Amino acid sequence: MDTLEKATAAAGARMIERLGILRGISQTEDWLERTLFSPAAEEAAFQLKTWMEAAGMTVGYDELTNIYGYLPLAEAGPDAPRIHIGSHYDTVVNAGAFDGALGVVLAIAVAEAVAESGIPFRHNLSALAFCDEEGVRFNTTFLGSAYLSGQFEKAWLDKKDPYGKSLGEWLVDRAESIDAILHAQPYIRAQDYFLEAHIEQGPVLEGAAAALGVFTRIAAQLRSEVVLVGCAGHAGTTPARLRKDPLPVAAEIILAVDALCQSDESLRATVGHIEVSPNASNVIPGQVKLAIDLRYPNAEGLNAAHLRLIAEIEAIVARSRVGHHYRVVHGADDTPLDPDLTELLAASCQQVQGSAIRMFSGAGHDSMKIASVCPAAMLAVRCRDGLSHHPDEFSSEADCLLAFRAMLTAVIKIDQTR
Template sequence: MEMPKTTYLARAGRIMQRLEALAAISEDAEGVTRRFGTPAFVRGQQLVQGWAEAAGLHTRLDAIGNVRARLVSRRPGARTFVLASHIDTVVNAGKFDGPLGVLLGLDLLENLADQGAELPFHLELIAFSDEEGVRFHTTYLGSKVVTGAFESGLLARKDADGITLAEAIATMGGDAARIPHDALPAADWLGYFEVHIEQGPVLWERNLPVALVTAIAGQQRVELTWRGMAGHAGTVPMTMRQDALAGAAEFVLAVEQFGRQHAPELVATVGKLDVRHAASNVIPGEVSCSLDLRSPDAARLTTAAQQVQALAQAIAGRRQLHLTWSPVQTTAPATCDAGLNQLLARAIAEAGHEVVPLVSGAGHDAVPVSRVAPATMLFVRCFKGISHNPLENVELPDLAAAVEVSARFLTLLVTHFTEQETTQDT
C-alpha cells in the first residue's frame, strides 16, 4: 500500500528534531564539534544508543565506539544488510554531515519494527564513531573495525595532547583488545546503504532532492616541507634569498593551475600552510603544506601525484630549497554496486524524481565497506552544497524525499532477495 507524502513529511520532521538534539551536543558553543572519544562525542553516542534501545532494537556499543542496532531476522542463516553513516564531526561543523544518514536509518528500522516486518535478512544500523579522522588523523576508524581492516598499529597513534588511540578507547569504556571480534565476517555481509548530504552544489543548482551515487573518488594526501634559509628581512638582498614560503606559495598556485587543467576528472587542493618560527621581519626558513588530490580514476590519481611531485621538485630546484615529500594517506576509488544501484535508481524513479548519477568527491564509510560487500549511496540536496560549516542545511521536503526513496529501496531489496532465494531453491 502506498504511503501518503504527508507521512514521509512527518517522519522527516521527527528525524529533523533528533538532528537538532544531537547537534546541541558539542565541544564548543559555536557550530558543532564532536571529535571521536571526547566527552561530547560520548554524550552524542549515548543519545543515539538510547533512541535505538527505545525502538526495541538489539543495541550495543562495540570496542571502537560504534553504536550498533539490529532488527533481527528469524530466518536461519540470514546474512546482514547494513545501513550506516557517522556521528563524529570536523571542528565547527554543521548538523547533517553523517548524523542525517544515521538518524534516517534509525527511522527506517523503527518503522519496520512497528510494522512487525518479517525480513529475509538482518538489518543493522551502525553509527560509526570516527569517519572524519580529526583527532587522530585516521579516517574510517569505525568502518574499518566493522570490515576487519583495522590496523592494530594505529592504537599507539597520539592526538595533539599526547593521548593514544588505545587510551581514548579505554576512556570511552571500550577494550582495544576486542576490536578484532567486532568485525562482521565477509560471508555475513549482504550489502550496505548510506544516505548522506551531497556536500556539493549539483542538486542545489538543479533543484532536485536526491541523487544516485555511482562512485567515490580516491584520494592521495601528502605533506610537503620546504626548507631554505631564514634571514633578516631587511638585510638579505632579494636575489640571494632562499625563501621557503615563497617556494610554498608558488607551489600553491601551481597546484591550483594543475587542478584546473585536469578538471573535471581530478581536483587538487592545498588546504594547510604552516610557517615555522613565523615573524614579520624574518625570511621564512621552513614551511610545511598539505596536498589533497582526488579522482574516481585510480590510474589518473597515481599519474597526477607523480606530476605534482615533479612540479614541486622543479620549484624547489629553481629556488635552491630542500623539499621533503611525505605521503600521508592513499585511498583507492570505490565504485558502487551495479545491482544495488539499479534498485536504488528504481526507488528514486518510483518516488517521482529524476535519477541523477553523481560521483562523490568526498570520502565516505562506503569506501572501506565496498572492499568486502556491495555498497550503494543516496545523496540528499544541501544548501548551496555547503558542508563542514555551520551553514550546512537540509530542507524538510528534501529529507522527506530521501525517507521515501530509502523506504522504497528497502522494500525492493526485500522483494529482490526473496525472489533470488526462490529461484535458487527451485
C-alpha cells in the same frame, strides 16, 4: 492512508525532530563538536540507543562506542543476510549538523517505518551509528566502521590523541578488553548489504536542481608534502639577488596546483596547509612546508595528475635558488561502490524525484571501508552551496524527507528481490 504510508509519515517527522536534537548535543556551546569518547558523544549515543529501542530494535553498544540497532526479521535467523543502513555520529570541530547525523537518524527512521507498518520483511534489518569516521581524536580513518566490519588494525591502539593518550589507553580506562577487541566477531559480514545516506558535501546536485543522487564510486586520493629549503635572513638588509627565499617559490607552486585543478573538471587539487618558518614579519623565511591534496574519480587519472604536479614542482624549484624535498604522505585508490545496489538506489531516486544523477564522491565515507566486505551503496543528498564541515551546512527538510523515502523504497526493494 495505508499502514506503510502512515508509518513513513510518522517516522519522517520524528527523523527531522531528531536531527534538531542531535544538533544541540555538543561538547562546547560555541560550535558543534562531537568527537570520540567525549561526553557529548556519550550523550548522543544514549539518545540514539533510546530512539532505536523505541523503534523496537535490539540495541548493541560496542567497545569502540558504535551503536547498532537490530530487527531480527529473517526466518532463517541471525546468519541470514542483514540489510544495514547507517552513517557516523561523530563530527569535525565546528561542524555542520547534517554530515553523518542525517544518515544515522534516517537509518533509524527506515527501521521504524518497516517495524511500525508491519509490512512483510524477509531480511534482518540493522541501523548503524558509527562512533568515529572523521578521525578527529586519533587521526584514524573510519575507525567505527572498520571495527564493525572486522577491519580494525592493531597498530591503531598506539595512536595518540592531542593530549598524548593512546587509543589503547583510552579503551583500558573505559574497562574494555583489548583482547576482546582484537578477536571480536564482525557485525557486518560478507553476506550482508550496506546502504548509507550522506549529504553530498559538494555542489553537483544543487547545480542540477536535484535533491538526490547516487555516488557510484569514491575518489582516489593522494596527500603529499613539499618542503622548500632556503636560507633565513634579515628582511631589512638582504637584497633580492642574495636571497634564498622559499616563500615566493611556494606561492608559484600554489598557483600551479590551482592551475592543475582548473585544467580538469574531475580533478580536485588543493593546498590546504602551509607552514612558514620562522614566520616572523622581519625575517626572510628559511623554510616553507605545503600540504597538497589531490583527488580524482579513478587511480589512473590521479596518477597522471600527480606526475604533472611533480614535473611542475621540479620545474619551479629548478629556476629558483631553493632546495626541496617531496613525499607522498597518504594514498588511497578509488573505491567503486556495488554497481547492482547502486542501480537499485538510483531506481529509487528515479521513483521519488523523477531523476537519478550518478556521480563520484570526492569525500571519503564509511561506505568506502565497508565496500571491501559486502556490497555497499550511497545515496547523496543536496546541501546548500555545497557547503560541509562548516556551521552553515544545510539540507532542507524536504530533501531530507525525500532521501528517507528513497532509502526506504530501496530497502524494501532489496528485501523483495534478494
